[in-house]
Amino acid sequence: LAKTTQPISMDSYEGQEVNITCSHNNIATNDYITWYQQFPSQGPRFIIQGYKTKVTNEVASLFIPADRKSSTLSLPRVSLSDTAVYYCLVGGYGGSQGNLIFGKGTKLSVKP
């Protein structure tokens, strides 16, 4: 499974847009890029998933360049409640490739 690299921590202020970039140089052809959010003492929560170009849902946007060696999670107008750890994962569909391999994630701190 492809390894991911993302910043250990980021700080932001309420109302700002936050972009978290993840590197995955060895991503395989059938790998999808998935982001999870985790609050303290809770299980991770699925945010968004994509394969290429741009994906947007009610929570976030995911930008994936043509070479797919990186991806950027964009959180519009963050609030204090967005303070959490954000994990970037890559993995394929089908069979045991559904296993999720988490790194250390990016700890986002949103300040008033």
Place this chain on the structure above:
Amino acid sequence: ETGVTQSPTHLIKTRGQQVTLRCSSQSGHNTVSWYQQALGQGPQFIFQYYREEENGRGNFPPRFSGLQFPNYSSELNVNALELDDSALYLCASSLWGNTEAFFGQGTRLTVV
């Protein structure tokens, strides 16, 4: 709420004892995975069950074992507990091969 429930929420055990943790999957999901999360770390994949059989295992010793039942609920058993087994244990349910997984709140295990 994800529909995935875990029990108990907290547990204290003595080194050398055995423990069983339980997970009820989200309705319609046929795959369950277990993760161990130490403080300050990302979740580490233990194993995954599909059709009541283990499909994929992380770097955990045989004293970590599991079961999946016909109703897709699951158990994680850990024998001969060690102090380093103290962690948050997370259960995630999904459809087979899908990287969009739904996590429970976890069981906080403390080994003393």
